[in-house]
Amino acid sequence: MNYFSTRGGEAVSSAKAIVEGLAPDGGLYTMAAEAIPHMDIDALKELDYYALAAKIVSALLPDFSEAEAHELVKLAYSGKFSSPLLAPVADTGEDMFLELFRGPTSAFKDMALCLLPYLMKESARKCGQDDDILILTATSGDTGKAAMEGFRDVPGIKIIVFYPDSGVSAVQKQQMVSQEGKNVKVCAVIGNFDDAQSGVKRIFESAPQVPGVSLSSANSINIGRLVPQVVYYFSAYFAAVRYGRIKMGEKLNFSVPTGNFGDILAGYIADCMGLPVGRLICASNENNVLTDFINTGVYDRRRDFHKTISPSMDILISSNLERLLYLMSGDSELVASLMSQLKAEGHYQVPAELLEKIQAKFSAYCCDDAQTKESIRAVWDKQHYLCDTHTAVAWKAAQDFGRDKGPCVILSTASPYKFPAAVMEALGLDCAGDEYDMMEKLEQISAVPMPENLRGLKERKVLHNDLLAPEAMPDYVFGKMKEAKW
Ligand SMILES: *Cc1c(COP(=O)(O)O)cnc(C)c1O
Numbered sequence: 340m341n342y343f344s345t346r347g348g349e350a351v352s353s354a355k356a357i358v359e360g361l362a363p364d365g366g367l368y369t370m371a372a373e374a375i376p377h378m379d380i381d382a383l384k385e386l387d388y389y390a391l392a393a394k395i396v397s398a399l400l401p402d403f404s405e406a407e408a409h410e411l412v413k414l415a416y417s418g419k420f421s422s423p424l425l426a427p428v429a430d431t432g433e434d435m436f437l438e439l440f441r442g443p444t445s446a447f448k449d450m451a452l453c454l455l456p457y458l459m460k461e462s463a464r465k466c467g468q469d470d471d472i473l474i475l476t477a478t479s480g481d482t483g484k485a486a487m488e489g490f491r492d493v494p495g496i497k498i499i500v501f502y503p504d505s506g507v508s509a510v511q512k513q514q515m516v517s518q519e520g521k522n523v524k525v526c527a528v529i530g531n532f533d534d535a536q537s538g539v540k541r542i543f544e545s546a547p548q549v550p551g552v553s554l555s556s557a558n559s560i561n562i563g564r565l566v567p568q569v570v571y572y573f574s575a576y577f578a579a580v581r582y583g584r585i586k587m588g589e590k591l592n593f594s595v596p597t598g599n600f601g602d603i604l605a606g607y608i609a610d611c612m613g614l615p616v617g618r619l620i621c622a623s624n625e626n627n628v629l630t631d632f633i634n635t636g637v638y639d640r641r642r643d644f645h646k647t648i649s650p651s652m653d654i655l656i657s658s659n660l661e662r663l664l665y666l667m668s669g670d671s672e673l674v675a676s677l678m679s680q681l682k683a684e685g686h687y688q689v690p691a692e693l694l695e696k697i698q699a700k701f702s703a704y705c706c707d708d709a710q711t712k713e714s715i716r717a718v719w720d721k722q723h724y725l726c727d728t729h730t731a732v733a734w735k736a737a738q739d740f741g742r743d744k745g746p747c748v749i750l751s752t753a754s755p756y757k758f759p760a761a762v763m764e765a766l767g768l769d770c771a772g773d774e775y776d777m778m779e780k781l782e783q784i785s786a787v788p789m790p791e792n793l794r795g796l797k798e799r800k801v802l803h804n805d806l807l808a809p810e811a812m813p814d815y816v817f818g819k820m821k822e823a824k825w
């Protein structure tokens with residue numbers, strides 16, 4: 340199975356797609372829908388997460404044999420998760436929550452970013468590229484930390500993360516500036532997330548040349564980040580079977596808190612691989628550009644940007660949607676023209692048949708911050724399950740979709756301890772002190788253990804204090820590219 344840019348052009352191998360990240364025409368590398376391999380789900384149901392991941396990763400990335408994938412998956416995940424199942428499903432008796440936050444940084448990005456470094460290094464080797472790889476990432480909070488944790492001390496790879504000086508929470512900042520590892524650098528950028536992101540894009544465009552070093556990216560435009568996410572749809576399905584919620588072969592719905600459309604797209608790929616996925620419920624916060632798109636076929640980013648209590652979903656350009664349009668239409672010319680219209684005019688509308696196809700699989704709902712908090716409270720009061728703000732948005736969408744429409748797994752993408760202020764407020768508790776005080780208080784009250792990686796965070800030594808204006812980013816990166824040892 341080969342990969343193609345969503346906007347046309349030549350086939351490339353899965354390894355090349357991972358090394359390059361973004362296609363040269365600006366499109367995203369994607370497989371053709373009809374080439375997606377069909378899995379025999381009965382043969383997968385007894386496997387542990389590692390063996391299951393090996394089968395799925397090698398099926399979707401044919402440059403990797405199953406044995407090779409198994410090795411990499413073990414290296415990527417072993418000893419780093421707080422559950423032996425890696426991504427357990429919590430069944431409260433009422434709802435099922437797929438806990439994707441048991442990894443080293445307590446957000447679901449870990450599921451992909453633990454494995455991506457290994458896939459990238461091996462892919463580079465398979466492509467005969469023996470340069471060192473320098474990963475550049477701009478982050479609004481969760482991605483940067485998860486990427487550094489994934490790439491730390493991986494030989495042959497270095498990573499620089501840029502975060503907006505005034506745009507991340509105290510917990511997120513402290514998680515990043517205390518990052519250990521000989522190959523990581525974290526740098527604050529004066530400005531907001533867009534300033535940091537544009538700065539990184541400019542560096543890629545100007546492509547600074549240093550012999551022996553190539554640049555790459557760790558954000559969700561890389562197919563190597565998407566593939567590892569397909570696995571947990573399968574493992575969650577088998578968990579629902581074990582819990583007696585469904586029988587093998589019956590459909591299962593999934594409600595997914597969505598930003599860049601990567602997570603939910605992985606669910607669609609699982610569906611294409613033969614997993615009996617019912618409906619995929621796309622849950623958004625007040626930045627509801629996807630809700631409108633799925634309900635009307637019109638994508639329109641010309642709207643106010645809202646800063647919400649589910650910040651990892653505060654996004655108006657949902658890049659992986661481009662992959663869905665390609666998978667469902669098979670028409671790269673159409674995708675290229677829609678994307679150029681989006682860039683030039685800020686909006687596009689898909690043809691009626693394509694909208695019909697999308698609506699046959701996806702439903703979409705959104706809620707505001709007040710409803711998010713009410714949902715956290717309702718889940719806690721009725722089910723004694725403590726969920727974070729992003730998970731709460733997905734729970735609310737599942738309610739709006741209808742509880743009578745069959746069993747549904749709610750994807751839980753972050754630990755509630757990453758957003759203690761909003762969670763405390765939702766529960767009607769006193770929010771005195773800083774975020775660290777609130778984390779401790781939340782633990783006392785809820786008796787839900789705080790993730791070890793967040794414990795003692797406040798006291799952790801600050802190892803990174805670089806601060807730059809956006810204009811200074813290229814020189815900073817160029818300088819770091821030339822230093823053999825950091
Ligand atoms: C990134 C993120 C999301 C959104 O995932 P996408 O793949 O971008 O749709 C949801 N919740 C949390 C906590 C995240 O970090």
